[in-house]
Amino acid sequence: xxxxxxxxxxxxxxxxxxxxxxxxxxxxxxxxxxxxxxxxxxxxxxxxxxxxxxxxxxxxxxxxxxxxxxxxxxxxxxxxxxxxxxxxxxxxxxxxxxxxxxxxxxxxxxxxxxxxxxxxxxxxxxxxxxxxxxxxxxxxxxxxxxxxxxxxxxxxxxxxxxxxxxxxxxxxxxxxxxxxxxxxxxxxxxxxxxxxxxxxxxxxxxxxxxxxxxxxxxxxxxxxxxxxxxxxxxxxxxxxxxxxxxxxxxxxxxxxxxxxxxxxxxxxxxxxxxxxxxxxxxxxxxxxxxxxxxxxxxxxxxxxxxxxxxxxxxxxxxxxxxxxxxxxxxxxxxxxxxxxxxxxxxxxxxxxxxxxxxxxxxxxxxxxxxxxxxxxxxxxxxxxxxxxxxxxxxxxxxxxxxxxxxxxxxxxxxxxxxxxxxxxxxxxxxxxxxxxxxxxxxxxxxxxxxxxxxxxxxxxxxxxxxxxxxxxxxxxxxxxxxxxxxxxxxxxxxxxxxxxxxxxxxxxxxxxxxxxxxxxxxxxxxxxxxxxxxxxxxxxxxxxxxxxxxxxxxxxxxxxxxxxxxxxxx
Numbered sequence: 312x313x314x315x316x317x318x319x320x321x322x323x324x325x326x327x328x329x330x331x332x333x334x335x336x337x338x339x340x341x342x343x344x345x346x347x348x349x350x351x352x353x354x355x356x357x358x359x360x361x362x363x364x365x366x367x368x369x370x371x372x373x374x375x376x377x378x379x380x381x382x383x384x385x386x387x388x389x390x391x392x393x394x395x396x397x398x399x400x401x402x403x404x405x406x407x408x409x410x411x412x413x414x415x416x417x418x419x420x421x422x423x424x425x426x427x428x429x430x431x432x433x434x435x436x437x438x439x440x441x442x443x444x445x446x447x448x449x450x451x452x453x454x455x456x457x458x459x460x461x462x463x464x465x466x467x468x469x470x471x472x473x474x475x476x477x478x479x480x481x482x483x484x485x486x487x488x489x490x491x492x493x494x495x496x497x498x499x500x501x502x503x504x505x506x507x508x509x510x511x512x513x514x515x516x517x518x519x520x521x522x523x524x525x526x527x528x529x530x531x532x533x534x535x536x537x538x539x540x541x542x543x544x545x546x547x548x549x550x551x552x553x554x555x556x557x558x559x560x561x562x563x564x565x566x567x568x569x570x571x572x573x574x575x576x577x578x579x580x581x582x583x584x585x586x587x588x589x590x591x592x593x594x595x596x597x598x599x600x601x602x603x604x605x606x607x608x609x610x611x612x613x614x615x616x617x618x619x620x621x622x623x624x625x626x627x628x629x630x631x632x633x634x635x636x637x638x639x640x641x642x643x644x645x646x647x648x649x650x651x652x653x654x655x656x657x658x659x660x661x662x663x664x665x666x667x668x669x670x671x672x673x674x675x676x677x678x679x680x681x682x683x684x685x686x687x688x689x690x691x692x693x694x695x696x697x698x699x700x701x702x703x704x705x706x707x708x709x710x711x712x713x714x715x716x717x718x719x720x721x722x723x724x725x726x727x728x729x730x731x732x733x734x735x736x737x738x739x740x741x742x743x744x745x746x747x748x749x750x751x752x753x754x755x756x757x758x759x760x761x762x763x764x765x766x767x768x769x770x771x772x773x774x775x776x777x778x779x780x781x782x783x784x785x786x787x788x789x790x791x792x793x794x795x796x797x798x799x800x801x802x803x804x805x806x807x808x809x810x811x812x813x814x815x816x817x818x819x820x821x822x823x824x825x826x827x828x829x830x831x832x833x834x835x836x837x838x839x840x841x842x843x844x845x846x847x848x849x850x851x852x853x854x855x856x857x858x859x860x861x862x863x864x865x866x867x868x869x870x871x872x873x874x875x876x877x878x879x880x881x
């Protein structure tokens with residue numbers, strides 16, 4: 312049914328990995344912005360020659376397990392085994408096949424030769440994975456103490472659409488530990504709005520919870536975790552002599568978690584627009600109940616055993632998660648929203664104002680209530696009150712507001728989750744003025760973006776960006792303002808560009824290209840292109856073919872008097 316995709320990147324935060332293993336090497340991630348062996352930090356991320364990942368223990372690019380008399384055998388094989396279960400190369404007449412035959416494995420070494428690690432290294436590895444484009448992060452380890460920075464890093468990752476898969480851990484007793492009484496981390500650190508982090512416990516060959524596997528309300532699903540056959544380094548852990556590259560009888564939640572990560576690869580390959588929350592929800596809702604579970608395990612081992620066939624099967628609940636495209640009525644038309652699905656078919660159309668109001672409206676997707684499905688925010692053009700309204704996808708009004716009585720040109724719209732809560736902050740920019748506001752669902756008054764950032768501009772629009780942190784990339788249609796604004800309106804970067812009032816200055820669009828996200832800032836005499844990469848936003852000397860535009864704050868006219876604004880998911 313599916314074999315994965317080389318476009319899906321999985322970060323393994325684990326012990327060292329034998330990156331030259333014949334079942335690992337074909338699926339090894341390569342940093343596209345780093346030049347091998349030149350001794351330079353080509354991508355500007357502070358790490359030299361991080362070609363295939365990074366070792367956070369000694370700040371090096373050495374990813375393979377070291378050998379010696381003090382090396383723990385379990386730690387020596389752990390990272391390689393986990394990698395192979397997720398995406399051991401398939402159909403190559405060698406060893407095993409991972410759950411996904413194809414993916415890009417990004418080894419990030421944060422656990423030492425004894426199997427232990429520091430929370431700070433794990434946090435740094437999570438943020439590296441997110442910055443370098445990981446879609447999935449596998450955490451096959453556990454700790455007894457909660458670290459606030461680690462919990463925040465997981466929230467940040469999931470808020471940016473990255474799925475974090477954690478092992479429930481192996482307990483000290485034969486039945487395992489109840490995580491409701493003795494929590495384990497990161498298993499019990501949930502992502503943004505409690506979503507996007509998938510905790511996995513293990514099953515035995517009979518489909519029952521395996522001995523020693525932890526359980527509790529933190530657990531989301533179960534997966535096979537007993538007597539698993541996997542890859543191991545092709546050399547001995549004590550003296551480095553050649554050794555068989557595979558090993559059997561591996562058991563524990565550490566090998567159950569990568570089973571779920573492999574399924575996540577297959578889903579991400581089939582539905583590339585799905586976010587962490589959507590992939591996690593799909594895996595949870597298609598799991599098979601664990602039969603014969605005793606009373607004490609009820610609601611403690613998740614929704615059941617992962618079922619790859621059911622998860623991959625097409626149905627309406629999968630289709631509703633996107634991609635979706637929002638169009639709104641242009642000037643001279645009655646105020647209508649139109650939703651299109653991935654194949655271009657209309658899935659919804661509803662009115663968002665009085666039929667006689669033909670000023671035209673602007674629109675954008677927003678995750679206002681924190682649900683899996685987004686809502687749509689709309690604002691009438693040329694509205695002096697600066698009014699805005701938020702509708703569900705079925706046309707039901709869920710929120711509304713207005714800024715005042717002297718708004719020039721109505722509002723430009725954008726939305727982004729700035730603080731990892733799973734709910735977006737609205738950006739409302741004055742379409743013909745030099746003011747902008749941030750509005751959130753917490754009921755607080757609209758927060759005006761500091762005037763010194765916008766003073767020289769006019770016609771303030773924004774794009775949602777996720778790097779270097781979730782933020783808004785602000786541009787002005789007239790004049791010369793470009794700025795990146797984050798949580799609480801904090802200025803992260805700003806540029807002042809010469810321009811004349813009344814002359815076309817900047818008009819922004821965001822798209823997807825071969826090098827990642829592309830921000831095309833159009834000017835009267837050409838355009839400037841910025842690329843989003845592992846470091847942040849940087850000006851591009853050239854840009855390859857752009858796959859598709861995903862966000863145009865000013866809109867792109869379509870047939871029938873409608874205007875395209877944005878694609879969901881972002």
